[in-house]
Amino acid sequence: MSEKTDVLQGTLDMLILKAASLGPLHGYGILLRIQQISKDRLEIQQGSLYPALYRLEHGGWIRSEWGESENNRRAKYYSLTAAGKKRLQAETEKWSRMADVIAGILSAKAGEV
């Protein structure tokens, strides 16, 4: 099994936003998708998903809607709002810039300093 790393709250928000950006999903679906796109390398506590979902909805980044699931049961579907999209974009840029900087630091050779 690949290593599973713990996920911090801010990162969880971003992951949820990313998962929801790919199409409306219910809570369980979001959990599955995160595992999927992280290629099973991230472990998320099942319960902690929902307080995060409620918080994001309260803050206006995602919106929810009741709908029918695959097996004709009622489920609450979450999708991204415009504000959510913007935030996801900003966070993505921030992370990639951060990654560049760290990569730059870590790859510095003795002579370049």
Next chain:
Amino acid sequence: MEPEFAAARTEVRATGGGVRVWSGVKSRIRSLAERESVEREMDEELRFHVERYAEDLLRRGVGREEAMRRARVEFGGVEKLKEECREASGWQWMEELAQDIRYGLRMLRKNPGFTAVAVLTLALGVGANTAIFSVVYAVLLKPLPYAHAEQLFNVFQEQAQDSSAKTGWSYLNFEELRTGNGVFSAMAGAQQHQLTLTGHGEPAVINTSVVTPEFFSLFGEKPIAGRLFFDEDGKSGAPPVVILGENLWRGLFGADEKIIGSAINLDKVAFTVVGVVPAKFRFPQMTESQQLWIPLVHDPLFGSWMARRGGHWLQVTGRLKPGVSVTRANAELEAISRRLTAEFPAENSGWMSRMIPLQQMIVGNVKTALLLMLGAVGLVLLMACANIANLLLTRATSRTREMAVRTAMGAGRGRIVRQLLSENLVLGILGGGAGIILAYAGVRALTAFMPASLPMGNEARVDAVVLGFGLLLSAVASCAFGLAPALFAAKANVNESLREGDGRSGESGGRRRARSVLAAAEVALAMVLLVVAGLLLRSFSKLLAVDPGFAVQNMVKAEVYLPRTQYATPERWSAFSSELLTRIQAEPGMKNAAVAVPLPLADGFVNLGFEIEGTPPKTAAESRTANYVAVSPEYFQVMGIPLLAGRFIDAHDVMASARVSVISKTLARTYFANQDPIGKRLLFGFPPDGGEAREIVGVVGDVRDVALEQEPRAMMYAPFAQAPLTGAVMIVKSSLSASSVAAAIRRDVQAMDKDLPVTEIAQMADVLRRSVAQPKFRTFLLGLFAAMALVLAATGIFGVISYSVSRRTREIGVRMALGASRREILGMILQETLLLAATGLAVGIPCALGAARLLGHLLFGVSAGDPATLVAVGSALAGVALLAGYLPARRAMRVDPMVALRYE
């Protein structure tokens, strides 16, 4: 790098901010309005997740039951999760508050006995405090009802060596003060008089305020009809004008607008009505109703005094210019005093000018008594809170299991404390609400029984400020009694509480100690209140036992006032009063009648300076004054004042004969210590006869003419025939009923002049009673509070000991089984009680002594550290405490060891 990140963050915030706020609000409103459906949705959503996860596990080959179990376990605690979700969507605390309040109400309903006691106790405490506060607010705290009342000062004069008597000014000095100062923007003078109103129904005597023209503009008052005084109205020779008070305008003149411009007769002089002022305007006497205002110059008595430089009769009020400090004003007053002394030494040497804020002057010395009242009732509330805290602690002990369960289910310490405080909030609201209702009744009772002499006392009512105070007090009290049990509950060790039985074997030491401390504290507080009440009671009884120096039983007094315009000369006054006296003495059963002005205790006193012929005139440093009374010959016999030397005033001392006087024992002792005063001459007289030489012909016993609690002052009597006044006060000693005496006097007066009303008819016994109305009132109130405190302390001790006995039932059973007699058990419990009481007393006695010292001038004839009171009160309190502990002790005695040991 940092700035870039920060920029990104703010950018998001800026654009998303508006949307965020709105969605936040929407979410809050939704969660509030659709609480139930939101809950259901949450349940459904979480259930869906668990089922889907279980299905996945099923698909992977896990057994059905195992799948469900694993799904649930890995999902985590649903309740806690739901709570987190609820918290995330805002307004969680309000949910919890509503929950706690509902729970609290349920608990209260399940224990009606506890609820009743707690609510009643709190209601009494809050109600009493609110009622007393309404009086304190109306009298001491509420700003005077004038524009910028803080700029108003009473400017008075006092003698350098006798600063206790604040007196007024003479008109001429007042004018110098008014025109010659640079610190007051306006100044006005006022006095009071009684004038007879005729021509509108029965002749009536009306309280008239006599003022200088700037008076109303000084107070910033506006008329409700007509106009106020102009400066011209105050000049001599101007036509007499009068301003009506609204109450009189409505009462006597039916609020007729046409009265303005027409004339009314005061003392048989026509005054033109020029305006009406609102009923709420009152000055100078805040206790009597203000009915008429006339310019000073038109008053029959004071108008004639305006031309004299000497005398101290005009009450002066000044409005300080904005920005002027009090020190500067005082300095200016001092300069003016010095100037007046230099320019007019005869009248002004030895007199200083000072000022105090108007509010202070009106309130006078009731401040101590009122603050005492507030302090006492505050202590009662403290005790009530202690009692309720004890009750709650008792209940908390039986709720340890409940608290443990809550903690086990995930409630944090803060949450539990919040829950308990919210429950107490319910109690606080119920008790506080009931208390405020009690306060309404209490204020009504207070204003009904309050002594009339309390300035602005009848303004006390439950208005917005007082209501706010009551609510605040309830809130503070709730926190006070709620905190102790809440803190204890949150400390509970979860495992222990869940495991233990219902705790029959004892209880945590901390809780027990807290309750004992509270009970002992109550005893201490009760001690303080009881000692204070006891001291006041002793003072009051000593006051009642004081011998006023004259007869009080079967004495009726009545006043007749002669209008100066009709009775212009002293001869006419003298003639009138002697004829009236003759008629009254001719009535059957009324031959013991006399005339005196002023009558001791009933009327104000007149204090005049005097000289002793043959001794050097008094210097500025000395004060030679005595209280002056003009009397008819029968006076001393009717009043029962004994003759100590020489003779009384008799029928031969008339206007035509040599001037005589009679002095009191104190005057003789003070000024004629080693000589015989008979034959010496005193120079004194009611203005304008200030310097008349009168031979001393007799010395009589002292009377307490100012107040019962004051030592008798030096007094000098002049024959009424030789120094008549425009009013006469009849005093009649008769075994007939007071109403027949009054009727007879009225008949005789009307026979002489049908337009003369007879006023101030009263029995001397009532006058005496009224003069001690204030001490009586405060003694009664404080006694009431002390009684409340005693009951609260007793209840507190009863509660603690009672609960202790029920907790120790097993221990008592064991002891009895091991051979302890019932007596020994009783002794054990009583010992516990005694320890509580003794601790309380030990703390309470020094506190009580301290409090007693604060009483100061309220005590009469008894010292603050009076040992008899301390001992009596202490033993009474100890006795009550023992009794309170005896009842549960008896229960302990009756414990059946078999039952106690068996019961788990």
